[in-house]
Amino acid sequence: MKLTLHIWRQSNKETKGEFKTYELPDVSEHMSFLEMLDVLNEKLISQNEEPVAFDHDCREGICGSCSMMINGQAHGPDLKTTACQLHMRKFKDGDDVWIEPWRADAFPVLKDLVVDRSAFDRIMQAGAFVSVNTGNAPDANSTIVPKMNADLAFDAATCIGCGACVAACKNASAMLFVSAKVSQYALLPQGDPERKTRVLRMVAQMDKEGFGGCSNTNECEAACPAGISVNNIARLNREYFKATLTSRES
Amino acid sequence: MSLLQSNVPEGPIAEKWTRHKNELKLVAPNNKRKYEILVIGTGLAGASAAASLGELGYNVKTFCYQDSARRAHSIAAQGGINAAKNYPNDGDSVWRLFYDTVKGGDYRSREANVYRLAEVSANIIDQCVAQGVPFAREYGGLLANRTFGGAQVSRTFYARGQTGQQLLLGAYSALMRQVNKGKVQNFARREMLDLVNIDGNARGVIVRNMVSGKLERYVGDAVLLCTGGYGNAYYLSTNAMGCNVTAAWRCYKRGAYYANPCYTQIHPTCIPVSGDYQSKLTLMSESLRNDGRVWVPKDVNDKRSPEQIPEADRDYYLERRYPAFGNMVPRDVASRAAKERCDEGYGVNESGRAVYLDFKRAIAEQGQKAIEAKYGNLFHMYRKITNENPYEVPMKIYPAVHYTMGGLWVDYNLQSTIPGLYVLGEANFSDHGANRLGASALMQGLADGYFVAPYTVGHHLASNKLEKVDTNNPAFEQVESEVQGRIDKFLSIKGSRSVDSFHRELGLVMWDNCGMARNAAGLHEAIEKIQGIRWEFWQNVRVTGSGHQLNMELEKAGRVADFLEFGELLARDALAREESCGGHFREEHQTPENEARRDDENFAHVAAWEYQGDDATPIRHQEELNFENVKLTQRSYK
Ligand SMILES: Cc1cc2nc3c(=O)[nH]c(=O)nc-3n(C[C@H](O)[C@H](O)[C@H](O)COP(=O)(O)OP(=O)(O)OC[C@H]3O[C@@H](n4cnc5c(N)ncnc54)[C@H](O)[C@@H]3O)c2cc1C
Ligand code: FES
Secondary structure, eight states: OOEEEEEEEOSSSSSOOEEEEEEEOOOOTTSBHHHHHHHHHHHHHHTTOOOOOOOOSOSSSOSOOOOOEETTEETOSSTTOOGGGOBGGGSOTTOEEEEEOOOOTTSOEEETTEEOOHHHHHHHHHHOSOOOOTTOOOOGGGSOOOHHHHHHHHHHHTOOOOOHHHHHSTTOBOHHHHHHHHHHHHTSGGGGGGHHHHHHHHHHHHHHTTOBOOOSOOHHHHHOTTOOOTHHHHHHHHHHHHHHHHOSOO | OOSOOOOOOSSOGGGHHHHHHHHSOOOOHHHHTTOEEEEEOOSHHHHHHHHHHHHHTOEEEEEOSSSSGGGSGGGGOOSOEEOOOOTTOSSOOHHHHHHHHHHHTTTOSOHHHHHHHHHHHHHHHHHHHHHTOOOOBOTTSSBOOBOOTTOSSOOEEOSTTOHHHHHHHHHHHHHHHHHHTTSEEEEOSEEEEEEEEETTEEEEEEEEETTTOOEEEEEOSEEEEOOOOOGGGGSSSSSOTTOOSHHHHHHHHTTOOEEOTTOEEEEEEEOOOOOTTOOOOOBOOGGGGGTOEEEEESSTTOOSOGGGSOGGGEEOHHHHHOTTTGGGSOHHHHHHHHHHHHHTTOOOSTTSOOEEEEOHHHHHHHOHHHHHHHHHHHHHHHHHHHSOOTTTSOEEEEEEEEEEOOEEOOOTTSBOSSTTEEEOGGGBOOSSTTSOOTTOHHHHHHIIIIIIHHHHHHHHHHHSOOOOOOTTSHHHHHHHHHHHHHHHHHHHHOOSEEHHHHHHHHHHHHHHHHSSSBOHHHHHHHHHHHHHHHHHHHHHEEOOSOSSSOOHHHHHHHHHHHHHHHHHHHHHHHHHOOSOBTTBOBTTSBOTTSOBOOOHHHHOEEEEEEOOOTTSOOEEEEEEOOOSSSOOOOOOOO
């Protein structure tokens, strides 16, 4: 198939970017979206132009590196699918495809489609852990976790940290991301001792990084390639509320 | 006399590690903060080591090439992690895990290291559970287990098909906690391009800031290399796109020996290659073989679609050839058996290079729900890529490069031949011999990082008086200018071929001549071809853009240039090893049933290569392997 690509090109953080248009004949429906971009890049290199920069690594939908808006949707049109797992059979001959980076104040563009997501790391540093040093652990089966809680905690823990939730949200809110981590620990006995400080500190850091508030439009859930449920946001709100009422941390 | 001192402690195997720990020197709590440790890589090995060292009080800096420590390639591991917990009460023990691993590695690993690995395996599970890693559980709330290849017990812990993700996020959370405490500093989007030795000790690294393009210098009292494997030498592999040999290769060129590079693992169950544009291959976890059955048609000319082929016309060749282990034979055995069937013309997709992995019986017996609970994400991924529904039609699979057992040579303390340079995880050669068993890489990475390096690195610091040095030392100056020279060179060639085109060309040579089956003529040819590709690369590569910016072509150029040197060493190593063992299959050395034939008399050793200069042949050193606890036999899974 033949595609017309409109891709955001930006040299670095300081400069302004713009869309550029590229024609790509001969796209095979079996290619992944990123393989299609590889083919474009090969072509650009042969014309002595700089290839399009985009983050990617595993190309299996698990590392969370790849990150781009495709026709206005985070990771493109396929449900529960990262850009690297999106296949060209979702497109048809003659399509126009608009490709841009995540848009959020907390994720500044570094180049073309590459953004800086270090804000996510800083939120994690604020409290997304259990304070247990190596060597301190009791026998694994001394902690019994009801299967249902273990499964729910696992579902929350599968967040890949890609940032699609932020990119999809009109407020650029990071609530789904934060709630997934808070939920994982809130559902497990291991997370219990620090549950109040954890939620308070992570939310405080999230606000400090400049992410917006949540207005419950659920766009985040629709865009999430890992299928993280908005029920986690409800749990985050409960946890936060309880913690503000009862925590001794000010 | 061998230069290679394995430093394996004296005593009965079950007591070695405990005794050794008792004898290792300690750094007093107050003194730990005076030391600076550089950890390159934040996968399971790097993240666990950095977090543990930070907890102990050392100052740690970590580096990774991704935009966050959490994205290290360990995240992609699917199936599980082994541990000798014996929770299922099926007769497992530290001894059995040790024995299975030595046997699985085709008797080419160091006994003492493997025993230690088995010994600490149980602590790993405890540690991960305490961190909140959500492993699969039974209805009673206790941990669940599954079986992996090369074992007759269920000792694999898992988190659906995302075990690596959950373990890495556990280690990453421990790391983030130390960052929060100020003990660890994290440097993402940094690529290590060289090692700095001062007075014979590893004392620093040169990294490129991949956003600004600036070269940066970091000094430390020890360097821990945790940079993963070199599977991408084959271009197509199950590894992430950025996986590279650069960090290890630079250390090799600075004096670290490279051990057993020819030991590569070709994984039997991957989605087959489909087009020229293909950038990587996708693994379908070995755990699928718990319930999936591998087969091809009995008749070469049977072109019916799989669901139309009745049971009687199917050849479940693994069950037929290996009745004791059936579909659960180790990877090297399963891969070669698939290749054999396809070479004979029984392969099933258009290319003839695929076999079926069939879940019909398991779905009939256990129900689709149960299968979905175990492998849901893998089935989802398979469907995404192939557009076929594996709940209804069998998967098509074929072997692909997956893991590398070879790596930098290390002693029992995980120290390389350069004092102060430690190598952990897939980057070292130590525990898997010539073939790694499934679910053992995650175990090894975390064993090295949580439970071995924190002890042995301390011993190094306590027993050597290291000079105080800083980044103005002339050694830093020198190495940095060499790194800069290389970058300038890449950018100045301005040839006509892209970096990827060279990588692809190298990959084809590696796969054809150094893949699942190797022979002397093919290996000679590979060496010659690789030299040719390398020569052309340095004349004709085109690297667009500049060095002072985010430039992914430049990053790739550095990695491919190193693969082009490394590939030759791999072929050389394969040529020198005149036997078949594990993943290294020399066609000249096989039994009448086409099984690998080892030569224990002449090759029960580790081959460790010493760099002699770009135009000189490296020296092959040997570390003899002594088997005092397991008896060398021909591996049998029949
Ligand atoms: C698809 C797949 C599935 C797997 N499934 C399993 C499984 O189920 N069970 C199992 O036991 N094993 C499995 N393995 C193997 C296992 O995942 C790896 O061997 C293991 O995770 C390697 O961990 P590591 O810490 O050594 O390296 P990695 O996780 O590869 O980490 C390497 C780190 O080094 C950094 N790095 C690399 N080069 C540089 C450089 N030049 N400069 C700076 N930083 C650098 C990277 O950024 C990264 O942080 C699987 C492997 C694959 C590919
Ligand atoms: S590249 Fe890893 S999730 Fe897409």
